[in-house]
Amino acid sequence: MTTLEAVAKAVRDTGGELRAGGTDVMTRATRPPVDLLSVPGLRGIVWRPDGSARIGALTTIADLLADDRLTAAYPALAATAAAIATPQIRNVATVGGNLLQRNRCWYLRNPAFTCHQTGGDTCPAREGAHLYSAVIDQGPCIAPHPSSLAVALLTYAATAEVHGRSPLGIAELYGDGGDPTCDHRLESGEILQAVLMPAPTPIERAAYRRATAREMAEWPLVEAVARLTLDGDTITTAAIAVGGVARTPLFLPEVADALLGKSATEETLAAAADLATARCSPLPRSAYKVALLRATLIDVLTACSAPPPPATL
Amino acid sequence: MEFSLNGKPVDVGVEPAETVASVLRERMGLTGTKVACGTGVCGTCTVLVDGRTAASCLLPAGAVADREITTVEGLGGDHPVQRAFAEHDALQCGYCTPGFVVEAAAFMDRWRAEHGTIKPSREQIAEALAGHLCRCGAYAGIYEAVAAACAGEHDEGTVTPVRVEALSKITGAARYTADVTLEGQLEGVIVRSPHPHAKVGEIRHDGLLAELLPPDRVVRYVGQPVAAVAAPTKAEALAVAARIEVDYTVLPTVLSSEAETIVYPTEESRKGAPRANEGPLASAKWNGNVRGPAAMSWRGRTAVKRIEKARNDGGGQTLVEATFTTAVQAHTCMEPHGCVARWEGDDLHLHLSTQAVTRVAEQAAKRWKLRPEQVHVVAEHVGGGFGSKVNVTSDVVAAVELSRLHGVPVRVVLSRPEELVDGGTRPGVRIELALLADADGGLSAFTMDGHGDSGVSIGSNAAWHSRFFYGNAPRRIRDYDHITNRAPGIPFRGPGLPPMLWALEQAVDEVALRRGEDPIALRRRWDGNAKRHALYDRASTLPMWRDRTDPGDGRLRRGVGVAAANYMYFLDPGTKVSLTVEQGAVVARIATQDIGTGSRSVIAEVVRSTLGLRSGQVRVELGRSDHAYGPSAASSCSTPSIAPAAQDAARRLRKALGARSLDEAEGLQVVGRRPRDRRGYVTPFPLDHFAIGRGFSGAVVVTEVEVDTLLGRVRPTRVWSGVAAGHVYVPRLARNQCEGGVIQGIGYALFEQRHEDPATGTVLTANLEDYRIPGIADTPEIDVYFHTEGWDHVPGRGVGLGEICTMAVAASIGNAVRHATGWRPHDLPIRPDLLLEGIGT
């Protein structure tokens, strides 16, 4: 049996890379892998007395979906998890790996190029083919952040429990996107142990939406999560986050604020979605993503402000 | 490491970096598990780990210690899902099949446990199988098979597979080139150019190395083969390759044909340019990096005059002028290019993933200066081709040369990135079109210029094909190749036609709209082809067409579009089939191959029905160049060549048998030939074995799409595909082929596009995540209709349909999007960004 200490040390000593499910690590030529799977106690969901949940870092995405209590308590997380990748990947991919995976930029993953992430000092996508790039410019690298789960977790104000560190908010896990050399802020050898979910909100309406060309199993151009609670027609709480548009998954308080105290009309939702586009400064061929960001927000807000379907079949 | 494999404990040594897929394939010899992408996207490598599916290409070997692994071989062959796949013909080439079967079996078991024998919905099946890609597009059959298996329709009884080799494909037993391992075999890898344009100097390497350079030693695109080396394992070979030093003198990169530098500066270098078309190349002048025009006009000057006049003075005529573009589309067969070469004395033996055993054998004999009978090509099962596997490609050259150097067999199999860079593409084309209808609505004239973005290849010929469509109105037709330092185009399913029809069929639609005429009625007036008339008549009565409604202005808008296609009829008049009586059965042998199109089954069916035998009494052996001469699987010529030859052979056998039973005629052998068509052929003698027969095959496609105007997505919901190709030998197989053609057409219309780095031309879509092919959830409901009349001059009365069925699909989608949104797409693929921009949100 291995301990977190031993794994952390192995990473530092060998200059290796942690490997959880391996679905990301194995697609890259990486440093020597150090397996995390043999560390006990990192998989599974524990409910705490205050009703909050602790999701172990090695819990798979399929595990999340198979847990009825969890999917009922955190519907936005469940909807997001269900849209990720494919069944075979969800069976293996872990929550920790999903949050800490490397981005999918086609320059980064092509051995013919170097960039900030691979020891170079340029971003070839910026001058080159940037159709899928970020449109909210946070720094030298313009690869959008890949983690869908992170988008959902932002809306829940979840925290990350990291071995040898005090807990971090999900936003802190990624920082401001200004560092072009990495996709998250953990140092080599720091291990994510769990994600802590605050106690669930009883009657929230939640939705996840992604814009893609194909129906399924495609990385999102833009993705969005919304959680609303309504009192009659009036929106009383709102939490909204988006992915695919920036170097980090992005919480959008301004969109949420624009909804509070209003009734969920088409105009209100559209006006709130418009606010997100103020942050955008797209490149020539990624300008469409600004419109798509707005559209995806409208879609997700519409989905969770519509009355829930009747409970009976 | 210990684990349980298909119910038995095993103990193997593994390397830390090894994947489960590699342990299964290379160490345990279980090659049913395929590795088509290696990045978790395609699902061909799916296995069960403790009963749950996983992509074994990404699974570290260590992760399955002490766990239970079940592979396709472990399903036993009798799982209801496997039986259903055979009965519903849920496969073509079969390369994706083991992965689908493993996933579907796990799904069915789960489904039954939770829901009993209720049928799952299409959506539920799609969700379960979303992690699997089938390039042949057998999704319609897969839906049927999985639903029927879940419903308990295949729990017992004998299985009658539609496709004769189905069982071997469904159980993982079918052996493809990448699965072949010979005694002492080495693994070869190709070193490729990192430069778009460079002259290669010295290549330094302290071991054996095969050069793969053209005679002038100039590499002209990133990824062009330079050399190849071999080692006992792929990892070692890659390590050896990484140590090779190549001197490159970098030349200026040409990414626009207007660049000053000339890609092919000499007559000699032009001769080496790869070809994107099939058949002979229309002659054309070179002007720097532009080759053209290759003209195919008919009363071209009249056409130009009429159009110019109409431009100045409409006079009640309808002139549609527009520019259409298409993207570069990759073949990306699920089985990559691959070859295992072995020299035995002066005889060359090749296991090869090819659509052309005889043609490649001939080319190899020429290249390595051997007599034809010294080259032996074997292609037992081939995981798709689509035009990309008809020649001696770099994998073949590398394997043959390395095998000669090392004196042992050498296997070279391309990786998915290599496949997407250098495995073949359909050139992108820009088409400038002016189409004129006279005041009475007749076709007055058109001009069409095709500009091929064909990289270093020539012969993008798209406009060319418009010569044969819509009667004899004057037309000026010109094709140009724009040569750049990009990977070459090569023939791809109906070369030239999908882009030509993308333009022509949308322009025809536009004329109909402007004239306020029904687009089918207008085509019927312009099109003299009687077989297509039958299809138009049928199409116009379809409820989907007849009852099409105003799409409205909501978020989701439905539209219906129609498009037609016309294709030449090719055959290989030299085709022969031999039949031998062996142990009470008839064995058919022919040097052709089955790339998933069903040639085995067609021959079996023709022989069986002609001789009145049971299906178990006929066996077909193909995929060997040593057999009786047979055709390449190209230009839709297989069925009209092999079926009549098989029938001729069967008749000869019947005669030779006389009153004897098969048991009394052991060893009896006859050879049948392809009888001539009545009134002969258009080509007086075969060119490169092909003849062009009389008559054209036709297709009419009606497609309904649902456009999500908020998120910019186009979803084809229903497709009616009418095909006029005469007698259909095995209807279920033909339907499968046409359904696959529809799905590839959808990929072409909506998703597929090679993207390159604008500075170097380096292909960025070098994986199946970024190069998007349709998945099962993108499959509409497809209704295939065959019009079988009108081929009485052809023995067997049927011609090929593998290409005609895909050509018009994209154009029908373009017209449907126009109907749904009022906006006509001009550029392929219709990505969300283009749609949103087009409809103005």
Ligand SMILES: Cc1cc2nc3c(=O)[nH]c(=O)nc-3n(C[C@H](O)[C@H](O)[C@H](O)COP(=O)(O)OP(=O)(O)OC[C@H]3O[C@@H](n4cnc5c(N)ncnc54)[C@H](O)[C@@H]3O)c2cc1C
């Ligand atoms: C076809 C396909 C489609 C996909 N679509 C989506 C999608 O839509 N949305 C999405 O979000 N993802 C998508 N993915 C990515 C997938 O979700 C990730 O590959 C997966 O979640 C990674 O998890 P893993 O356990 O396999 O991580 P690994 O590959 O093991 O690790 C990933 C990274 O995280 C680090 N790491 C892992 N665990 C820890 C830990 N506990 N502490 C510190 N570091 C750690 C590793 O060192 C490594 O750098 C897709 C993948 C595929 C193949």
Ligand code: FES
């Ligand atoms: S080979 Fe494993 S998913 Fe494609």
Ligand code: FES
């Ligand atoms: S049958 Fe699916 S890829 Fe050929």
